[in-house]
Each structure stands twice: as structure tokens, then as C-alpha cells.
Amino acid sequence: MGNKIPAGLKNLFLIHFIVALVFGLGYLLVPQTTLGFVWPVLGTLVMLYALLFAGFPAGAWLNAIILAAFAVAFGIYYFRK
Numbered sequence: 001m002g003n004k005i006p007a008g009l010k011n012l013f014l015i016h017f018i019v020a021l022v023f024g025l026g027y028l029l030v031p032q033t034t035l036g037f038v039w040p041v042l043g044t045l046v047m048l049y050a051l052l053f054a055g056f057p058a059g060a061w062l063n064a065i066i067l068a069a070f071a072v073a074f075g076i077y078y079f080r081k
Contacts (some may be wrong), residue, residue: 037078040071 030038047064050056 034078037071037074040067040074043067044071 026038044064044067047056047060047067051060051064
């Protein structure tokens with residue numbers, strides 16, 4: 001019971017809290033149409049990072065392409081307003 005939480009883990013929890021707070025407030029304050037555009041863009045960026053730096057399999061390119069297509073489609077309709 002005397003184990004202490006390492007400083008790195010405390011920092012990780014703090015970063016996780018801040019990121020979750022920002023995204024949580026985004027869900028509350030940003031209109032749903034904007035989130036419909038933001039999530040495919042973020043998903044595409046994360047998938048590209050995973051493919052280029054984290055060693056994801058080559059088949060994941062299909063997922064990245066599909067997410068990018070949705071991001072472009074939502075962007076066209078979002079900015080057309």
C-alpha cells in the first residue's frame with residue numbers, strides 16, 4: 001500500500017485530463033455540424049501518423065483514404081453554407 005505513483009504517470013494523467021476536458025467542452029459548445037467535419041479530419045491525421053510513424057500495416061491506407069474522402073465531402077458541404 002505504500003507504493004507511490006511515479007511522476008511521469010502523474011503527468012500523463014494530467015495531460016489526459018486536459019485533453020479530455022477540451023474535447024468534452026467541444027462536444028458541449030460546438031455545433032454538431034462542425035463536429036461532423038472535425039472528426040474525419042482528426043481521424044485522417046491520426047491514421048496518417050500511425051501509418052508513417054507507428055508501423056501500422058499497409059492495409060490501413062484504405063481506412064485513411066476513406067476518412068480523407070469523408071473529410072473532403074463534409075468540408076465541401078460545411079464551407080458551402
